[in-house]
Amino acid sequence: MLFGISYVEWFGYAASTIVAVSLTMSSIVKLRWLNLAGSAFFAAYGFVIGAYPVAFLNLFIVIVNIWYLVRMYRERDDFRIMRLSEDDEYLEYFLACHRQDIAKFFPRFDFGRKEKRLAFYLVKNSVPIGLLIGTKRDGGEFMIDLDYVGPQYRDFKMGSYVYANAAFFERQGISALATAATGSRHDEYLAKMNFVRDGDVFRRSLTDNKA
Secondary structure (H helix, E strand, O other): OEOOEOHHHHHHHHHHHHHHHHOOOOOHHHHHHHHHHHHHHHHHHHHHHOOHHHHHHHHHHHHHHHHHHHHHHHOOOOEEEEEEOOOOHHHHHHHHHOHHHHHHHOOOOOOOOOOOOEEEEEEEOOEEEEEEEEEEOOOOEEEEEEEEEOHHHOOOHHHHHHHHOHHHHHHOOOOEEEEEOOOOOHHHHHHHOOOEEEOOEEEEEOOOOOO
16 A cells, blocks of 8 residues: 555556556657556556456457557658758748757757758658758758658657768768757757767767768
8 A cells, every 4th residue: 555545556646647648758659658558557457447348348459559560660761851942932831840849959040040051852652741951061061950841750760760871961962960969859959860969059060971
């Protein structure tokens, strides 16, 4: 007993909490994993207290989550990076739709600036899911102002494809990548993408990583 509540009941509360948290996930993969864990807890809880309808229902949900997760991990995604013009109408629409989320991770991004910037769609299975925008400097360094994908696609797959694709950047005359530290969670993402921090800037060379 804890606070007058049995440990079995606490187990049930824990299961409920995990399921509730899973429904707040923007990433479908994270939602499936958390929902799987919560349903497994609920199934065990149902068997322990003898509530078999609850147990078997949640056992079924566990199986469904496993099936979808296996399907997701086996699926082969088609990624693309597509260059576009700064006056592209859809670019303006995409930036406007995601403005609040972009500002959270890239507080210094200038939405109004258009001149001398290169912009690329980040495309997954024919759907534009993000943007890569920056400025090419003398010497071939590309200073990234924005590297953004929608919340539901933040599983590192797109980033891994982009930053391993040295051949694409070389065709644009780019030999190295750089981006300013933001102090947000995006800095952790850059470290996972093998950027190295140099003061207030993260840098990554493309010469040793050709695709």
